Amino acid sequence: MKTTLIIMAAGIGSRFGTGIKQLAKMSDNGEIIMDYSIYDAKEAGFDKVVFVIRKDIEEEFKAVIGNRIGSQIEVEYVYQELTDLPDGFTVPEGRKKPWGTGQAVLACKDVVKDPFVIINADDYYGKEAFVKLHDFLVNGKQEGEVLNMAMAGFVLKNTVSENGAVTRGICTVDDDDMLTDVLETSGIAIGADGTVVCDREEVRSWITPDVHVSMNMWAAYPEFLNKLESGFVEFLKDDSGDPLKKEYLIPIIVDGLLKQNKATVKVLETQDKWIGITYKEDTELAQAGFREMIRSGKYPEKLWD
Structure with missing residues (x-):
């Protein structure tokens, strides 16, 4: 079975250079975060990007x-x-940005015909998640109308920045490792005493450093793209929200499908530590993380030699 990696990179700025955080060099050989994601995906068995x-x-x-x-x-x-x-929809006057991650993946509908995994361009996920999600796809299948999906379940404490608050999809998971809720939550930070703060009131009472979070790494079959297509129409018809800012986002889409019993999502836990550049100050820490992985032999010095 062939498998595809979808990398959402439309958010990268239109000027490339040392000032664009997503394209900051992570190694002495010039690799960027996407290089390592593609390397890990290929190693796990993915055939196409x-x-x-x-x-x-x-x-x-x-x-x-x-x-x-x-x-x-x-x-x-x-x-x-x-x-x-x-058809039938136009861009609201004054809107400048595309419509979010749901629209980004929907753009793949005509070219992605195989099972796939979705990732962000500027996040490093580690090897374990790619292997687990690839195995899920090749050992499973899509049957019936209920979507069969999986998610890389990162541990919150492995995904925070030392330089400021982050936004994560906070997950609730049942005893069978199935996702029941994913709540997009901003303002997340962990204090020195282990206390977690966040902006979302309904999760403050139970959030801990060990909860599972979504980092927008999802596994699905092509039928998911059909749901994105019909859902995008409903999203655009909905008059609520600011038409200049509202976004069609995968975590919210998946949460809605769960609530309607139109999808099941297996949470595949990974203990790998996320690396990303949320703040400019994160760059040196990210580079140090890759240097250490190269030093330890996890990656070769020249990735594609």
Whole structure:
């Protein structure tokens, strides 16, 4: 069975260089975070990478990573654009940004025909999650109308920044490791005494450093794309929310499918430590993390040699 990795990269700025956090060099050889994600995915058994980008950054994106990766694994590009809307809908006057991660993955509908995993371009997930999600996809299948999905379940304390608060999908999981809720929560930080603070009132009473969180790493079969398509129409019809800012987001979409009994999501726990650049000050810590993994032999010094 073939499997595909979808990388959501449309949020990367239109000017590439040392000032763009997602493209900060992580190694002396010049690899960026996406290089390591693709390396881990290929090692786990994924056959293809689909980059979700914007048309205005295509040339620069290919120069930075796309052309190099194309010699290592099959690559395809799709485009997330503000104006890419279903028939009958128009962009609200004054809106500047695309419609969120749900629209980003929906852009893959015509080219992704195999089971897939979704990730963010600027997050490092570690090897364990790619292996577990790939195994889930190849050993399972989609039957009936209820979507069969999985999620990499990171531990909150392994996903926070030392330099400020973060936003995570806080999960509740039943005794069979099935996801029951995912609550997008901002303002998360862990104090020196282990106390967790956050902006979402309904999780403050029970959130701990050991709860599972979503880092937008989901596994699904192509039928999920059909749900995204019909759901996007309903999202656009809904008059609630600020039309200039509201977003069609995967965690909220999945939570809605769970509530309607239209999906099941297996939570596959990983103990790997997330690396990302939420704040400019995170860059040096991220680089140090990759240097240590190279020193310990987890990765070669030159990733693609």
